[in-house]
Amino acid sequence: MAGLARASCEREATGSGLKPLDVDEFRATAHRMVDFIADYYRDIETFPVRSQVKPGYLKQLLPETAPEDPEGLDDVLTDVQCNIIPGLTHWQSPNFFAYFPSNSSTAGFLGEMLSGGLNVNGFSWINSPAATELEVIVLDWLGKLLKLPEEFLSSGEGGGVIQGTASEAVLVSILAAKNHVLEMSLKKGLSKWSILSTLTVYTSDQAHSSVEKACTIAGIDPQNLRVLPANGSTNYALPPEIFSKALADDVAAGLLPFFLCATVGTTSSTAVDPILALGTIAKEYGLWFHVDAAYAGSACICPEYRHHLDGVELADSFSMNAHKWLLTNFECAALWVKNSNLLVTALSTQAEYLRNKASEMRMVVDFKDWQIPLGRRFRSLKLWMILRLYGASGLRAYIRNHIEIAKHLEDLIRADDRFEILAPRTFALVCFRLKPLVGDLDNGYRSNAELQEAVNSSGSIFFTHTVLSGVYTLRIAVGAPLTEMRHVDKAWEVIKEHAESLQLKR
Numbered sequence: 001m002a003g004l005a006r007a008s009c010e011r012e013a014t015g016s017g018l019k020p021l022d023v024d025e026f027r028a029t030a031h032r033m034v035d036f037i038a039d040y041y042r043d044i045e046t047f048p049v050r051s052q053v054k055p056g057y058l059k060q061l062l063p064e065t066a067p068e069d070p071e072g073l074d075d076v077l078t079d080v081q082c083n084i085i086p087g088l089t090h091w092q093s094p095n096f097f098a099y100f101p102s103n104s105s106t107a108g109f110l111g112e113m114l115s116g117g118l119n120v121n122g123f124s125w126i127n128s129p130a131a132t133e134l135e136v137i138v139l140d141w142l143g144k145l146l147k148l149p150e151e152f153l154s155s156g157e158g159g160g161v162i163q164g165t166a167s168e169a170v171l172v173s174i175l176a177a178k179n180h181v182l183e184m185s186l187k188k189g190l191s192k193w194s195i196l197s198t199l200t201v202y203t204s205d206q207a208h209s210s211v212e213k214a215c216t217i218a219g220i221d222p223q224n225l226r227v228l229p230a231n232g233s234t235n236y237a238l239p240p241e242i243f244s245k246a247l248a249d250d251v252a253a254g255l256l257p258f259f260l261c262a263t264v265g266t267t268s269s270t271a272v273d274p275i276l277a278l279g280t281i282a283k284e285y286g287l288w289f290h291v292d293a294a295y296a297g298s299a300c301i302c303p304e305y306r307h308h309l310d311g312v313e314l315a316d317s318f319s320m321n322a323h324k325w326l327l328t329n330f331e332c333a334a335l336w337v338k339n340s341n342l343l344v345t346a347l348s349t350q351a352e353y354l355r356n357k358a359s360e361m362r363m364v365v366d367f368k369d370w371q372i373p374l375g376r377r378f379r380s381l382k383l384w385m386i387l388r389l390y391g392a393s394g395l396r397a398y399i400r401n402h403i404e405i406a407k408h409l410e411d412l413i414r415a416d417d418r419f420e421i422l423a424p425r426t427f428a429l430v431c432f433r434l435k436p437l438v439g440d441l442d443n444g445y446r447s448n449a450e451l452q453e454a455v456n457s458s459g460s461i462f463f464t465h466t467v468l469s470g471v472y473t474l475r476i477a478v479g480a481p482l483t484e485m486r487h488v489d490k491a492w493e494v495i496k497e498h499a500e501s502l503q504l505k506r
């Protein structure tokens with residue numbers, strides 16, 4: 001399959017029909033698929049980073065109905081090359097700086113391949129004991145790399161579980177917290193309905209949108225979601241005084257505060273909430289304390305960044321996405337809880353068709369009771385692969401290299417007085433903008449949006465934006481596995497060139 005990038009887009013019907021799982025066919029076709037993917041990575045820098053297609057492009061290219069007779073793998077791969085790849089934004093491109101990274105790696109892919117290849121469904125221990133037990137073990141391993149307190153490990157009441165995404169991690173945490181507070185209140189003789197309308201959640205306006213979505217799904221009254229202001233004066237971290245004032249006001253108003261979500265590494269600017277101070281207040285009021293470190297959690301395996309998690313010992317749940325910046329192919333969101341019984345009480349189901357001796361004897365973990373769906377993939381294989389094939393030292397070096405590259409970009413930006421940095425660079429995200437041009441009446445909003453669009457539509461790099469304190473802010477997130485110093489140097493040249501031509505047009 002070498003040279004697929006140059007393959008012709010003509011198709012010929014060559015199918016003779018694959019058998020469902022014939023070993024020889026499996027071996028041959030899977031080898032070809034690996035070659036196809038390897039060629040994709042070989043050629044990845046030749047594609048525009050952000051897909052340039054228009055909405056609905058694919059409908060024009062594919063038939064309206066599924067084929068009646070089998071087609072050949074060659075034809076399908078030709079379609080992938082000619083029709084699907086142009087519709088991809090290349091997240092693994094070294095020139096991808098948008099959002100946060102969503103890493104793949106050789107080890108991550110090998111784990112993914114093994115997981116997909118074995119394709120067991122490990123919702124209960126009995127369904128594949130290894131799937132459950134390996135997950136328990138690798139989340140203990142990762143928890144120890146993060147120096148999480150003992151209570152989050154499987155030796156006691158706590159433990160880790162792999163969720164699909166950070167959004168699911170915060171949702172199941174809210175559901176466990178809500179169930180717990182309801183049970184406690186019922187014991188005090190209060191009625192369920194009177195409590196439900198008083199349940200109150202706290203987070204900052206820099207927290208991820210998944211917190212609000214989790215509240216919606218969990219049935220929290222939208223009026224009882226406190227999205228507290230975290231502005232530029234604290235570098236977008238939530239001030240503890242604002243949290244404690246909101247709590248006191250709500251308690252005085254007869255509400256029942258029950259959940260706080262703090263963020264280590266916010267999505268807009270990687271701000272770090274003061275989790276020790278916030279957690280201390282949350283504990284005084286008996287709240288469930290969730291710490292979302294979806295992006296920045298990966299950096300905390302390095303001792304020099306671990307201090308950002310000081311205070312996590314006060315948390316009830318903590319999550320980070322290994323699929324963002326820790327080389328683990330999507331998806332793999334790790335969630336640790338201190339008291340897994342509270343998750344299980346909230347989420348367990350006892351259908352007759354799922355009953356088995358190991359579960360009834362309470363000798364095992366059944367991860368179906370720690371998550372929303374029943375079925376689950378054997379995702380710990382990916383994490384196990386990356387932890388073993390890169391080792392903690394390899395992973396730390398990987399993170400540190402990206403942070404060095406981001407620092408270098410920050411220096412380049414600071415050295416150019418047409419630009420300015422808009423938030424501290426704590427990890428590998430740089431927030432900046434082109435200073436407002438002469439004649440800008442909107443504080444640089446349009447000129448920066450135009451600059452961004454001009455660069456992105458050139459296809460040479462892809463980056464996204466946010467708004468901080470009302471200011472249009474460009475974000476460059478370094479963290480794709482192939483990114484090197486030279487890619488960032490080139491990115492900076494491209495941004496400067498487009499900024500110059502924008503200035504000339506004025």
Ligand SMILES: *Cc1c(COP(=O)(O)O)cnc(C)c1O
Binds near residue numbers: 100265266333
């Ligand atoms: C990316 C991100 C999320 C959401 O991640 P998903 O896994 O896609 O749900 C949540 N919180 C923070 C801080 C993030 O950066």
